[in-house]
Amino acid sequence: MNREDQSINLLRVQSVLSNVETAFLLRLRLISIVMTIVVLTIGAFIGTAYLAAKLRLDTVTNDKSNALKILSYNSKKEALLLGLKDRIPLIDKAVESQYPWDKIMDTVSGIVSPPQLQGLTIDTKNTLKLEVDLGSLEEMNDIVGKTKEMVKSKQIKNPRIESLNADKNGKIKVSVMFTPVF
Amino acid sequence: MDANFRRLYSKYRGFTFPVVLTVFSIFLFFAVIVPVIKQTISIYQEAKVIADEVDILKKRLSVLQAIDEATVERQLVMATSAVPIEKSLPTILRTIDAIGGQTQVTVTNVSIDQPGEISTGSAKALSDAERRFGMHLLPFTVSLTGTYSQLKAFLLLSTQVRRFIRATEFAVDFTGVADSPDQITTQVLFDAFYSPLKLANNRDQIEPLLPHEEKTLSDLVGYPYVGEITLSQNSSESQIQGLRPNPFSR
Numbered sequence: 001m002n003r004e005d006q007s008i009n010l011l012r013v014q015s016v017l018s019n020v021e022t023a024f025l026l027r028l029r030l031i032s033i034v035m036t037i038v039v040l041t042i043g044a045f046i047g048t049a050y051l052a053a054k055l056r057l058d059t060v061t062n063d064k065s066n067a068l069k070i071l072s073y074n075s076k077k078e079a080l081l082l083g084l085k086d087r088i089p090l091i092d093k094a095v096e097s098q099y100p101w102d103k104i105m106d107t108v109s110g111i112v113s114p115p116q117l118q119g120l121t122i123d124t125k126n127t128l129k130l131e132v133d134l135g136s137l138e139e140m141n142d143i144v145g146k147t148k149e150m151v152k153s154k155q156i157k158n159p160r161i162e163s164l165n166a167d168k169n170g171k172i173k174v175s176v177m178f179t180p181v182f
Numbered sequence: 183m184d185a186n187f188r189r190l191y192s193k194y195r196g197f198t199f200p201v202v203l204t205v206f207s208i209f210l211f212f213a214v215i216v217p218v219i220k221q222t223i224s225i226y227q228e229a230k231v232i233a234d235e236v237d238i239l240k241k242r243l244s245v246l247q248a249i250d251e252a253t254v255e256r257q258l259v260m261a262t263s264a265v266p267i268e269k270s271l272p273t274i275l276r277t278i279d280a281i282g283g284q285t286q287v288t289v290t291n292v293s294i295d296q297p298g299e300i301s302t303g304s305a306k307a308l309s310d311a312e313r314r315f316g317m318h319l320l321p322f323t324v325s326l327t328g329t330y331s332q333l334k335a336f337l338l339l340s341t342q343v344r345r346f347i348r349a350t351e352f353a354v355d356f357t358g359v360a361d362s363p364d365q366i367t368t369q370v371l372f373d374a375f376y377s378p379l380k381l382a383n384n385r386d387q388i389e390p391l392l393p394h395e396e397k398t399l400s401d402l403v404g405y406p407y408v409g410e411i412t413l414s415q416n417s418s419e420s421q422i423q424g425l426r427p428n429p430f431s432r
Contacts, residue, residue: 016193025196032200035207039215046218053225060232067239074246080254081246081388082381087261088395091402093315094265094346094375101337101349114330114354114366121351124314131353 100182104128107155107180111146127179129162134172147176156180245390257399263407264344266376269320273345274374278324280408281343285335287328290367294322317377327367337370344407348373 017025071078099122108120112132116139119131134140150156162175266273275292282289312319326333337349352370382388391399 017196025200028197028200028204032203032207036203039207039210043210043215043218046215046222050218050222050225053222053229057225057229057232060229060236063236064232064239067236067243070243071239071246074243077246077249077251077254078242078388079381080251080258081249081391083379084254084258084261084391084399085382085389085395086380087258087265087377088398090265090315090317090375090377091261091346091398093317094348095398095401097315097348098341098346099349101341102334105334105337109330117354119351119353124311 099126103182104180107150110150110155111176112143116143125179127158127177130176132174132176134174136170137172140172140174143174143176147178150178154181242388245388248390260344260402260407261399262379264346264402264405265317266345267379269318269374269376270345274320274322274347277343277345277347277408278372281336281339282326284408285328285332285339287326287332287336289324290327291325292322293324294320315375317375319373320376322372322374324370324372325367326370327365329364330366333366333368340372342405344402344405346375346405348375 104120104122108117108128108130112130116132116134117130118133119129121129121131123129132143134143147156147159151159156178159176159178162177163173164175165173263273271294274294278289278292281287308316308318326336328336333352337352340347340349350371350373352368354366354368
């Protein structure tokens with residue numbers, strides 16, 4: 001065995017990477033480092049955001065439970081207010097639905113009064129229906145004349161005779177309808 | 183084989199660290215960061231919903247804390263005396279009696295056409311006429327005797343008192359008062375209003391009384407509760423027993 005054969009090669013085996021592979025390796029190193037930094041930065045940001053969100057959730061949950069607690073002390077007041085809110089529109093409607101009986105009676109009196117006036121009905125469209133008992137055709141003419149005058153003076157509108165019955169004794173039953181103008 | 187692997191490893195071992203780091207970063211992103219982002223968004227959304235609820239609750243609270251419980255209770259008692267929460271037949275009778283007394287008309291008969299069940303009737307469907315008003319109507323007939331002007335006053339006063347009733351028609355009958363020519367007997371058909379209390383389900387929109395609502399209540403003060411006056415003046419204590427003028431009293 002000669003001297004050359006007994007020597008040990010302590011030199012590092014030389015890289016056999018090509019230029020392209022070396023460039024790729026450098027880029028890969030750069031990308032991996034950048035990616036790690038980005039991921040860690042995002043992670044830190046998201047972690048902070050998560051903690052902030054949790055804190056906010058806890059705060060608003062506490063606020064809600066406090067508000068509900070205070071609200072429960074006011075539940076009777078709330079029920080009273082809601083009850084009042086329910087009742088007021090009904091009161092408005094009930095007041096609006098009232099017929100102005102003083103004006104209606106004055107209008108009716110201008111045409112016919114008891115004992116001739118036997119009945120009076122008012123419908124939802126404010127149309128008055130008078131049931132009148134008359135003793136003669138003259139009385140009938142009188143009522144028709146008064147009705148015409150009231151139409152002229154615009155106290156009533158749309159007058160019409162709904163029915164007319166005369167018996168053998170000369171008694172006349174007549175239904176007169178009209179709409180008072182208020 | 184082993185020698186080949188060693189050679190390859192030796193050649194490419196420089197890639198190991200960047201590849202592991204890249205894979206770890208990608209894993210960290212998808213396995214940890216993305217779920218945390220989703221959860222954070224979900225928490226923010228939940229917190230926003232609750233925050234909105236808290237805002238509404240605080241508005242409700244501010245409305246409620248601004249009103250006086252005694253005042254609103256008194257107003258509700260007054261409102262339910264105008265339109266009761268049930269048929270309240272005694273108040274109909276007392277009101278008619280009181281109007282008759284004030285106008286000097288003799289009330290000879292009060293006939294309630296369909297008194298029906300004593301309950302509030304909240305489950306009862308509204309008829310077409312009732313739907314127009316949004317509340318129940320209880321028809322009843324009153325027989326009255328008086329002069330024409332007294333009857334006119336009776337009808338007029340019936341529109342100006344609590345509880346609210348509404349005359350819809352009347353029929354004149356002379357047979358019973360032939361000896362008094364100026365006295366006439368009439369049958370007047372009335373509707374009495376009533377409606378069970380319906381508390382709004384959506385309490386989030388609760389508002390204080392609006393100006394027009396305040397006006398309705400202040401106008402209502404002008405309507406005397408004649409049934410109460412009659413009771414206090416003419417009725418014995420035993421008649422009052424069992425009636426609760428304030429249904430909300432404890």
